[in-house]
Each structure stands twice: as C-alpha cells, then as structure tokens.
Amino acid sequence: MSRGGTPGVPGVPGIDPERLRACLERARPGLVRGPLSAELIQGGRSNLTYAVTDGTGRWAVRRPPLGHVLATAHDMAREHRVIGALHGTAVPVPEPLLLCEDEDVIGAPFYVMEFVEGTPYRSAAELAAIGPDRTRKVVLQLADILADLHAVDPAAVGLADFGRPEGFLERQLRRWEKQLESSRSRELPGIEELRAGLAEALPDSPAPTVVHGDYRLDNVLVGADDTVRAVLDWEMSTLGDPLTDLGLLVMYSEQRNVPGSPLATTREAPGHPETGELIERYAALSGRDVSALPWYTAFAYFKLAVILEGIHYRYTLGRTVGPGFGGIGALVPLFVGNGLTILTKG
Known part of the structure; x- marks a missing residue:
C-alpha cells in the first residue's frame, strides 16, 4: 500500500509494534512470524495509515489521528465494515484482517488489512512520467470503478443499514452550511449565493447506493500494470x-x-481524459441520468470551499502546523466562483 511512505524509525507515533503483535497473535494465530516494525505512510489527510512487517509478511494498519478526535468522524469499525463488505465484489479494496476496538493496544481503535502494492498519483508531473497512453488508461478506470461501486446492492453485501439515504442531499447541504458558520471569520462574496442556489435547485436523487464520499485519483493505488489495485480512504x-x-x-x-x-x-x-469523457463513460456503464450533474459538481465546489475556509480559519488562529497554509485563504473565492459559474450555467 505504497503511498509515498518514508523509512520507518524507532518509536513511530501512534502505533506500538509489540502490543500490535500480541493482539494479532491472539486474534490471528500464525499470521505474524516475528517482531514487527512500522512506518507511517505519508499522504493521508485524516486517518493515519501505517505499513507494518515481520520481515516476511506486510500489512497496513489504519487508526484515527493522534490527539482528541470525534469518534463519528474517525470510525474504524465503519471503515472496516465497508471494505469487508466490498471485498470480493468488482470494487478493488484491501482484504480486512482484523478490527480491534480496544484502545489499550495502540491508544485508539484500529484495523489491519492486507498491504496492497501500488502508486497514488497526486500530480500532473507524476502522470507525465508514465506517458499519455498509460495516463489515459489509469484515469478512465476511475469512471469504471465508480460505476462498479454504485452497482453493488447494499443489502446483498450486508450494508442495507449503512446510512440514511432519505433526505441525503438536504442533510449534506445543512451539514456543510453548519461547518461554514463554525469557521467563518470574514466576508466571502458569493458563498451565500452559492448556498442558496444549491438549496433552491436541489435535485431528486436516484436510487441510493454505497458512496465513497471522497472519490478521486489520489485515493486509489495503481499497480505496475496500470490497473487500479485498491480504492482507499473510506x-x-x-x-x-x-x-x-x-x-x-x-x-x-x-x-x-x-x-x-x-x-x-x-x-x-x-493524455488525461476530459471530464466530459469520464461523465459519458460513467453514464454508459451505470445507465444513470447525469443531466443534473452540474448541481452535484457545484455542490462539490461548495464543500471544498468550506473545507479550505476552515483550514484558513485555523491558520489565522495559529492552530496549523507546518508550511503551506498561508495561501489557502486566497483560494476559497476561486472555488466559490467556480461553483457559482457551474450552477448558473447548468
């Protein structure tokens, strides 16, 4: 599950290899054959992922961020459940091996899954290095896999009660409105217009499916044969x-x-496909009417604007760590403007 990981060092924060090994030996006898070492896999934006090995086998461990977190936002059992349900379907996910909700083991609930070898592409330069033909193949698979995900019958894989699809869009819009209000510290021209426009033009949802919630290229792992090996971050x-x-x-x-x-x-x-081609490919494979997609794209811009405004707000309070946060505030109006343009053009 290669995501740009750095070499492991003793005492990696957030995981205790000895306690983890003892837990695995109790729950999965014979899986681990020696002492474990761990490294944090860089690249995740919320929950933490570690690669662990006994020198022979290799696994991935997923846990919430360090420090105080909201359990509902970092629910390890929920992540473990959905990948367990999807494993064996057409959707490529790692095989889940163990869920442990005992916080005494590594300090938080966690789950263990198979380690999938692959590359997450995060920049145009990384894709350019593999050439236009391979880039096209990689990106088009995103539409294919999304259609496969949305074709899964939730009840057939044990996910009939995995969410509340009734009123889903209304709740989503209210959630992000509330998030905006909790982090607003300045005037943001156009954002109220975007919010109101989304509320007024709320589309009728198609039949509910399992949704990923953060589906994009850098949340998948691509193998050496340019095939998507795993969809991550559920x-x-x-x-x-x-x-x-x-x-x-x-x-x-x-x-x-x-x-x-x-x-x-x-x-x-x-070689990167146009978004129109991705849309057409998904529509052909899924059979869904995508005529209302401008609303959904505008909503995605609204969500991202709210997320970035929250980061900017924490930056102004001195609550961010590391470089690169100073310019985020200037990006928010760009995403608000993009959302308005898409929504008004329809």
Whole structure:
C-alpha cells in the first residue's frame, strides 16, 4: 500500500509494534512470524495509515489521528465494515484482517488489512512520467470503478443499514452550511449565493447506493500494470446519492495547478481524459441520468470551499502546523466562483 511512505524509525507515533503483535497473535494465530516494525505512510489527510512487517509478511494498519478526535468522524469499525463488505465484489479494496476496538493496544481503535502494492498519483508531473497512453488508461478506470461501486446492492453485501439515504442531499447541504458558520471569520462574496442556489435547485436523487464520499485519483493505488489495485480512504462512505461521488470526481479531475493549492492536481498531464469523457463513460456503464450533474459538481465546489475556509480559519488562529497554509485563504473565492459559474450555467 505504497503511498509515498518514508523509512520507518524507532518509536513511530501512534502505533506500538509489540502490543500490535500480541493482539494479532491472539486474534490471528500464525499470521505474524516475528517482531514487527512500522512506518507511517505519508499522504493521508485524516486517518493515519501505517505499513507494518515481520520481515516476511506486510500489512497496513489504519487508526484515527493522534490527539482528541470525534469518534463519528474517525470510525474504524465503519471503515472496516465497508471494505469487508466490498471485498470480493468488482470494487478493488484491501482484504480486512482484523478490527480491534480496544484502545489499550495502540491508544485508539484500529484495523489491519492486507498491504496492497501500488502508486497514488497526486500530480500532473507524476502522470507525465508514465506517458499519455498509460495516463489515459489509469484515469478512465476511475469512471469504471465508480460505476462498479454504485452497482453493488447494499443489502446483498450486508450494508442495507449503512446510512440514511432519505433526505441525503438536504442533510449534506445543512451539514456543510453548519461547518461554514463554525469557521467563518470574514466576508466571502458569493458563498451565500452559492448556498442558496444549491438549496433552491436541489435535485431528486436516484436510487441510493454505497458512496465513497471522497472519490478521486489520489485515493486509489495503481499497480505496475496500470490497473487500479485498491480504492482507499473510506472514512466518509455511507448510503446516499451516487451522483455526489461523480460530482466530486469531476470537480477534482478538472482542477488545474494553482500555486498554493493543497489539492492533488493531475488535469494538465498529457493524455488525461476530459471530464466530459469520464461523465459519458460513467453514464454508459451505470445507465444513470447525469443531466443534473452540474448541481452535484457545484455542490462539490461548495464543500471544498468550506473545507479550505476552515483550514484558513485555523491558520489565522495559529492552530496549523507546518508550511503551506498561508495561501489557502486566497483560494476559497476561486472555488466559490467556480461553483457559482457551474450552477448558473447548468
């Protein structure tokens, strides 16, 4: 599950290899054959992922961020459940091996899954290195896998109660409105217009499906044969409107590099498909009406604007750590403007 990991060092924060080994020996006798070492896999934005090995086998461990967190936002049992349900379907996910909710083991609930070898592409330069033909193959698979995910019958895989799809879009919009109000510290021209426009034009949702919630290129691992080996980061998954996933994919896929942006941007790589082709491919494979997609894409821009404004707000309070946060505030109006343009053009 290679995500740009750095070499392991003794005492990696957030995981205790000895306690983890003891837990695995109790729950999965014979799986581990010696002392474990661990390294933090860089690249995740919320929950933490570690690669652990006994020198022969290799596994991935997923746990919440360090420090105080909201359990509902970092629910290890929920992530473990959805990948367990999807493992064996057409959706490529790692095989889950163990869920441990005993916080005494490593300080937080966690789960263990198979380690999937692969590369997450986060920049146009990384894709450019593999050439236009391979880039096209990699990116088009995003539409294929999304159609496969949305074709899974939740009840057939034990996920009938995985969410509350009734009123899903209304709740999503209220959630992000509330998030905006909790982090607003300045005037943001256009954001109220965008919010109100989204509320007034709320579409009728198609039949609910399992949704990923943060579906984009840098949340998948691509193998050496350019095949997507695993879809990662299921922490926002639920039952809901499948077109929210497609709207997010379109929004992320059309981003061009903006100096200071924290987003992974791959659109400028030679061979990268146009978003229109991704939409058409998904529509053909899924059989869904995507005529309302501008609303979903505009909603994706609204969500991202709110997320970035929250980061900017924490930066102004001195609560961010590390470089690169100073320019995020200037990006928010760009995403608000993009959302308004898409919503008004329809």
